[in-house]
Amino acid sequence: MQPIISIRNVVKTFKEGGKALPVLEGITFDIGEEFVAILGPSGCGKTTLLRIIAGLEKADSGEIVFTHKDAQIGFVFQSPTLLPWMTVLENVALPLRVRGMSWKEAEEKARKYLSLVGLQSFENFYPRELSGGMKQRVNIARALAIEPLILLMDEPFSQLDPLTAESLRSEVLDMWQWGVTSVRTIVMVTHNVDEAIFMADRLVIFTARPAKVAAIIPVEIPRPRDRRSPEFQKIEDKVYEYISA
């Protein structure tokens, strides 16, 4: 596998009120052109690793090596982080403006990605006028609009009702699988074992804090995956062995 991201011996300790909280204890693995899900017990450091990959947080030691030095990275946060005083269109266009694009060009691109997530007729709405699922769609459109090679997602479906979450999962998978976006690599942090097996090519399982890689499990089941199939169940059992260990 040709790596797109190499995570090499990443160590991170937070300092809180004079006390050291070791969070990541030497995380090493490669991510290629694939969909990787990171699973692990609550508070073990999954989000911290994602933030380090995105450059939002600094590792104490170790490194993250990107094969494509100028690769753009999109980030979808757990809860939508839209600016309330801007319309949907302006929210999606903003990161493009920040990158130096004219408003006209930025809005054209924003419209393209809003239509990809099914929100073309909501461009003049404000975030408060949207449902949770629609806000998360805008968040996804905003991350895609910068045309990233790498998409990082932090529990993107966990705040949505089950039906909305399920349709968004399939939509994200479709967009990625059929190559209608620039994204070649997806890294998703999740608590949800079922969601990880449904979506990912490989599962990276972390131990409890301080996190180490406990196991890497490939999911070689053709998509769309049937959660009731014996192969699916077998992987689920394997994951729980590591998670409850």
Ligand SMILES: Nc1ncnc2c1ncn2[C@@H]1O[C@H](COP(=O)(O)OP(=O)(O)OP(=O)(O)O)[C@@H](O)[C@H]1O
């Ligand atoms: N900026 C920070 N300063 C101090 N402690 C932090 C900071 N960010 C995270 N932590 C702590 O580091 C630990 C790991 O947090 P992190 O959010 O990475 O875990 P997680 O595995 O994503 O958790 P969850 O699954 O519950 O979302 C937690 O105990 C958290 O309280």
